[in-house]
Amino acid sequence: MIPDASMFNSPSAYGDALRIFLSQEPLATPYIGYHTPSLEASTKHLSGLQSLLFDSGWSRLGWPEKAGGFGGDPRFRAAMFQTLWDLDIQIPEPYTTLEILVPVLLVYSPHLAETLLPGLLRGDDIWSQAFSEPDAGSDLASLRTRLEPDGDGYRLYGQKVWSTLGHLSNRSVLLARSGGPGHKGLTMVLVDVDQEGAEVRPITAQDGENHFSEIFLDGAFVPADRVIGQLGQGWEVAMYMLQWERGAWGWLQQGRFHKRLEQALQSASSNPRHSADIGAAYALMSALRLQTRHTVECLAREESLGPEVSVDKLLLIDAELAAWDAIRYHLGERFEVDPSLDWLRHDFMFSRAAPIYGGSQEIQRTLVAQRVLGMPRG
Amino acid sequence: MKLDQDTLDMLRISLRALMREGHNESFVGRLEELGWEEVLKVDAATALRVLFEIKGETLSSVDALGPELVRVACLTDPSVGPNHSILLPSPLSNPGTPGDTVKVEGVTSATNLGSQVIFFTGEQLSTCASSHLTISPLQGTDDSANRRLVYGEVPIASVARLSAEASTAVVAAGRRIIASELVGIGRHVVASAVEYTAQRVQYGKPIGVFQALQHRLASAHCLVVGAGNLATEAAEQGDEWTALVAKCLAGRAAENACTQVQQCYGAIGFTWEHEFHRYLRRVYILDREFGDWRTLEHEIGDRLQATRVVPRIGAL
Ligand SMILES: Cc1cc2nc3c(=O)[nH]c(=O)nc-3n(C[C@H](O)[C@H](O)[C@H](O)COP(=O)(O)OP(=O)(O)OC[C@H]3O[C@@H](n4cnc5c(N)ncnc54)[C@H](O)[C@@H]3O)c2cc1C
Numbered sequence: 001m002i003p004d005a006s007m008f009n010s011p012s013a014y015g016d017a018l019r020i021f022l023s024q025e026p027l028a029t030p031y032i033g034y035h036t037p038s039l040e041a042s043t044k045h046l047s048g049l050q051s052l053l054f055d056s057g058w059s060r061l062g063w064p065e066k067a068g069g070f071g072g073d074p075r076f077r078a079a080m081f082q083t084l085w086d087l088d089i090q091i092p093e094p095y096t097t098l099e100i101l102v103p104v105l106l107v108y109s110p111h112l113a114e115t116l117l118p119g120l121l122r123g124d125d126i127w128s129q130a131f132s133e134p135d136a137g138s139d140l141a142s143l144r145t146r147l148e149p150d151g152d153g154y155r156l157y158g159q160k161v162w163s164t165l166g167h168l169s170n171r172s173v174l175l176a177r178s179g180g181p182g183h184k185g186l187t188m189v190l191v192d193v194d195q196e197g198a199e200v201r202p203i204t205a206q207d208g209e210n211h212f213s214e215i216f217l218d219g220a221f222v223p224a225d226r227v228i229g230q231l232g233q234g235w236e237v238a239m240y241m242l243q244w245e246r247g248a249w250g251w252l253q254q255g256r257f258h259k260r261l262e263q264a265l266q267s268a269s270s271n272p273r274h275s276a277d278i279g280a281a282y283a284l285m286s287a288l289r290l291q292t293r294h295t296v297e298c299l300a301r302e303e304s305l306g307p308e309v310s311v312d313k314l315l316l317i318d319a320e321l322a323a324w325d326a327i328r329y330h331l332g333e334r335f336e337v338d339p340s341l342d343w344l345r346h347d348f349m350f351s352r353a354a355p356i357y358g359g360s361q362e363i364q365r366t367l368v369a370q371r372v373l374g375m376p377r378g
Numbered sequence: 379m380k381l382d383q384d385t386l387d388m389l390r391i392s393l394r395a396l397m398r399e400g401h402n403e404s405f406v407g408r409l410e411e412l413g414w415e416e417v418l419k420v421d422a423a424t425a426l427r428v429l430f431e432i433k434g435e436t437l438s439s440v441d442a443l444g445p446e447l448v449r450v451a452c453l454t455d456p457s458v459g460p461n462h463s464i465l466l467p468s469p470l471s472n473p474g475t476p477g478d479t480v481k482v483e484g485v486t487s488a489t490n491l492g493s494q495v496i497f498f499t500g501e502q503l504s505t506c507a508s509s510h511l512t513i514s515p516l517q518g519t520d521d522s523a524n525r526r527l528v529y530g531e532v533p534i535a536s537v538a539r540l541s542a543e544a545s546t547a548v549v550a551a552g553r554r555i556i557a558s559e560l561v562g563i564g565r566h567v568v569a570s571a572v573e574y575t576a577q578r579v580q581y582g583k584p585i586g587v588f589q590a591l592q593h594r595l596a597s598a599h600c601l602v603v604g605a606g607n608l609a610t611e612a613a614e615q616g617d618e619w620t621a622l623v624a625k626c627l628a629g630r631a632a633e634n635a636c637t638q639v640q641q642c643y644g645a646i647g648f649t650w651e652h653e654f655h656r657y658l659r660r661v662y663i664l665d666r667e668f669g670d671w672r673t674l675e676h677e678i679g680d681r682l683q684a685t686r687v688v689p690r691i692g693a694l
Pocket residue numbers: 128129130131132136137138139161162163164165211212353356357358359360361362363366
């Protein structure tokens with residue numbers, strides 16, 4: 001059976017059908033309950049899951065037909081993530097970048113989405129996001145990597161940093177300066193990072209894994225048709241992308257917190273002294289889940305979200321920190337010493353990044369204050 | 379069916395006016411004049427949520443909760459009817475059953491009690507005649523809430539127990555309703571502080587430009603939004619678990635909003651004259667009803683540990 005969107009009267013029904021498929025499919029067994037602390041190992045191992053889900057058609061729902069999908073709105077993707085977590089199948093990291101990077105292509109450069117989405121979904125390609133620079137973190141619009149015209153395309157000069165999955169990726173969605181200073185001089189491009197003129201070096205994060213990379217650009221070539229949107233439209237494109245980065249990403253993450261908390265409850269004996277932490281975390285996780293469900297529904301209706309989506313990120317930060325704190329306390333000594341929980345310790349250490357990446361907690365609070373509540377700017 | 383946006387907007391305007399009038403005796407009658415019965419038939423979940431959000435926002439002390447809880451009890455237990463009033467669990471002592479009498483104690487905001495009252499003994503709901511009960515004003519944090527203590531001892535033979543379903547349904551309804559009221563308060567206090575900080579000038583600028591205050595209000599807003607999501611889901615699903623979680627986060631969000639907002643006002647917000655303390659007091663009272671947020675966090679955690687299943691609130 002090849003699934004398509006018209007077979008299911010709701011995304012949940014699709015999620016249920018996917019659960020049955022995965023529970024019965026022998027090829028899915030290696031992925032259920034698979035945990036590894038290594039991003040490199042998991043990305044490699046789970047690429048098999050990516051091809052299984054693509055070839056059987058399941059991961060093609062929620063993506064438009066013209067881009068190689070099987071139709072249905074993004075809620076189908078949200079349902080797929082839910083089902084994967086529920087079955088204790090780790091979401092392949094490339095899915096998460098895909099969720100952030102591809103929707104923007106569908107809007108601003110459909111020709112790229114049409115040709116490139118299938119390879120990405122299947123796991124043949126891995127993309128990363130290269131916005132941050134050593135001197136441009138929160139103040140992203142001050143970035144300096146240059147995009148210079150050359151023949152029938154452009155060349156990139158400069159340095160990017162903190163690019164998640166960068167060293168495992170073959171392409172990067174990269175924000176560069178094509179014009180003068182400020183927002184207006186920025187352009188978004190898709191660049192091959194496996195070419196000469198681009199050097200990618202992994203950086204080890206505090207969880208001990210090579211999570212992100214720096215990318216040195218010295219003349220890497222960008223064909224003209226790999227500009228996303230128009231020249232000078234980069235800021236607008238980046239802002240569109242942030243809706244997905246803050247909303248759809250949050251949905252994906254809440255599924256993980258629910259599963260991990262459940263696993264912690266199942267593997268440690270009850271302790272009334274942990275109840276308050278667990279209850280508080282659960283309430284925040286539920287609030288995050290409902291908030292990001294709302295966001296995914298808006299995105300599915302192609303409604304633009306605006307600055308409210310910073311609320312999603314702020315709720316994510318609260319929920320993520322509270323959930324992992326509750327898990328760590330509840331597992332007690334075992335958390336520190338149990339050799340079989342290595343992967344969980346890495347996950348915990350990684351959770352501390354929530355208030356930093358994708359626009360820090362401070363930046364989000366300022367956005368909510370000024371753009372949502374309408375407080376005055378200095 | 380769902381109330382459409384226009385109807386909802388009109389309803390909001392009428393309910394605000396009604397709440398501001400604040401006549402306890404005529405409230406239910408005036409609500410009926412608005413066609414409340416019809417509205418409830420179309421979309422009770424939304425209508426009730428909006429009613430109590432506005433009650434919170436306007437700091438009204440009309441007794442809207444009592445009649446609604448009696449209505450819920452009616453739906454689950456046929457012995458309950460319109461001549462019943464409900465007493466909320468008493469904050470003062472635990473009612474017990476000394477000898478062959480039952481100690482009745484509870485709180486009401488109603489002006490007049492019906493001929494019968496519904497009251498809690500622990501988690502058990504029972505009814506008895508109201509004629510032998512004494513009513514006295516309840517002094518406390520929030521005197522504007524019009525709360526009165528009802529108490530007395532009645533013979534066991536004259537007390538009838540209600541079904542366990544009725545009690546579960548009443549507690550769930552109480553929790554989701556008060557969650558909405560707390561969310562209404564949270565929204566109101568944050569919005570008022572946003573207005574104030576845009577006007578108050580220090581160091582030659584509106585204090586709203588200071589990041590320290592912006593971040594206080596932004597974080598207050600987020601938690602209120604999160605609590606609002608849960609209160610809405612609790613209203614729509616009508617289940618006991620979501621109501622519990624919604625009440626818990628709403629209490630925390632409203633208290634947090636007050637803490638952040640108080641600081642934005644400086645001394646002016648510390649005066650008797652300023653409205654702020656009245657909202658703060660109301661939050662304290664509402665948070666206690668059907669479980670304060672710290673107790674409920676515990677309860678949620680206890681239940682999660684007991685079942686070792688983490689329910690996902692909100693289906694796609
Ligand atoms: C795990 C992880 C993955 C990441 N993945 C990617 C990726 O794939 N692609 C990518 O491009 N980037 C990525 N990043 C980078 C991330 O987006 C930046 O770290 C983030 O934007 C903050 O920038 P910075 O680290 O330079 O901190 P800085 O901007 O130097 O901030 C340091 C501190 O100062 C505060 N601060 C800065 N400006 C203000 C202000 N105006 N008001 C108040 N406080 C302020 C910040 O909130 C923060 O607390 C990732 C980061 C992490 C941790």
